[in-house]
Amino acid sequence: MALFTCPEPECGNRVSTKAICCPKCGCPVDASVSNLAQGSTAITNTPRQADRPLFQSVVTVQAPPSGQQIKYELTVTREGVMGVAANKNELRIPAEKLVFGEIVPSPRESVAAPTVSLTLLEGTYTFWLISKEAQARLVEALTKLKADG
Numbered sequence: 113m114a115l116f117t118c119p120e121p122e123c124g125n126r127v128s129t130k131a132i133c134c135p136k137c138g139c140p141v142d143a144s145v146s147n148l149a150q151g152s153t154a155i156t157n158t159p160r161q162a163d164r165p166l167f168q169s170v171v172t173v174q175a176p177p178s179g180q181q182i183k184y185e186l187t188v189t190r191e192g193v194m195g196v197a198a199n200k201n202e203l204r205i206p207a208e209k210l211v212f213g214e215i216v217p218s219p220r221e222s223v224a225a226p227t228v229s230l231t232l233l234e235g236t237y238t239f240w241l242i243s244k245e246a247q248a249r250l251v252e253a254l255t256k257l258k259a260d261g
Contacts (some may be wrong), residue, residue, distance in 0.1 A: 122245070123137040137243065166188045167187070169185075174237065182201055188253040192257070193254075205232070210254065213231060213254075215251060217251050225240045226240075230254065
């Protein structure tokens with residue numbers, strides 16, 4: 113397994129060429145970076161900027177109405193928030209629902225793991241993230257999606 117440096121300038125974490133995103137900050141890793149890290153001379157499978165996810169990471173989510181906590185491979189795109197769990201459960205929040213939502217990151221010292229709360233009409237979704245960098249990227253992605261909606 114080859115490693116390369118995360119493309120996010122403030123991160124600098126080492127990322128596997130097989131990863132879809134940086135495990136530290138959640139920065140999506142496109143195939144061109146991965147191919148170059150493996151020694152390829154051609155850039156292939158490069159998604160257009162508009163098609164790239166705004167955020168991608170493994171995140172634990174507590175969702176209404178049950179309040180059950182499930183770990184999802186979460187992706188934020190211009191269409192909305194999508195997640196797939198190991199048990200094939202799916203999480204879908206269309207972008208148009210975010211227009212009226214409230215996005216609140218947890219304060220730095222309040223919890224052991226960084227969280228982001230997203231309050232919508234049906235209730236509050238809480239996202240547990242691996243790092244403060246991932247928290248900041250998720251807030252940025254949700255805020256952009258909300259503004260574009």
